[in-house]
Amino acid sequence: MPEAKANKTATEAAVEAATEAAGAAGAADGAADSARPRRRQARGEARIAQLLRAAADVFCTSGYTASSTNAIAREAGVSPGTLYQFFPNKEAIAVELGDRLLDRWRDTYGAAFAQSHTELPLDRMLDAVLDPLIAFNCENPAFSVLMHGSEIPGRITEAHDTLHATMLTRVESVLADYLPDMPAAQVHRIAEMAFMVFKAGLDLIMANEGEERAAYIQELKTVMFRYLDPLVGDDALCPAPTKRIDTP
Secondary structure, eight states: OHHHHHHHHHHHHHHHHHHHHHHHHHHHHHHHHHHHHHHHHHHHHHHHHHHHHHHHHHHHHHOTTTOOHHHHHHHHTSOHHHHHTTOSSHHHHHHHHHHHHHHHHHHHHHHHTOHHHHTSOHHHHHHHHHHHHHHHHHHOHHHHHHHHOTTSOHHHHHHHHHHHHHHHHHHHHHHHHHOTTSOHHHHHHHHHHHHHHHHHHHHHHHTOOHHHHHHHHHHHHHHHHHHHHHHHSHHHHSOOOOOOOOOO
16 A cells, blocks of 8 residues: 555656646747747838838839839839738728828927927027927928829828818917917917918928038028017017106
């Protein structure tokens, strides 16, 4: 009996050891299986980013309407079949690229209109607000192509129109802080005029490069300053001096 009990104990120990080994092997396999999808996902994201960069270049060079999935695949250095694994057509590529650029634009204009910037003197405020907005557009020329083309998918243009309205509201809010006694309708007109001046100046900036681009950036800031300074500059914010009346 003692010998049988010992044999049984040895058998149970062997079973437990085998079970633990199997569990460890299963855990290792599970970890490997979970790591493989992450690697595949990372490769997929890298490929998508590659295709979107290529699409941005093709859209800027050829325009959205004249671009094709074959041209985008060729620019990315992949086969059309590889492209179709990620995007069914050119419109899907444009929508994904537009969504990503719009997200970055929201972050950019949100930072540009930080409250601390609007507390600066007008010339420094224009630098702080305009520089990041201009830099974003210069670094992402596809943004302008996708936001303003006539054949762009409606989802992109609708999102852009919403963002445009949001930005205009923000400009109005900033001006209202400077001009608390001005009627709301007049503040709206000033904000809309300033916004349209910025857009027109940005078109000229984007059409040039190097020193000419820098010169147009300075011209835009000069125009904006000369328009806004009589309204919101330091002199405009100071109350008019009281006329002294000398008593005889």
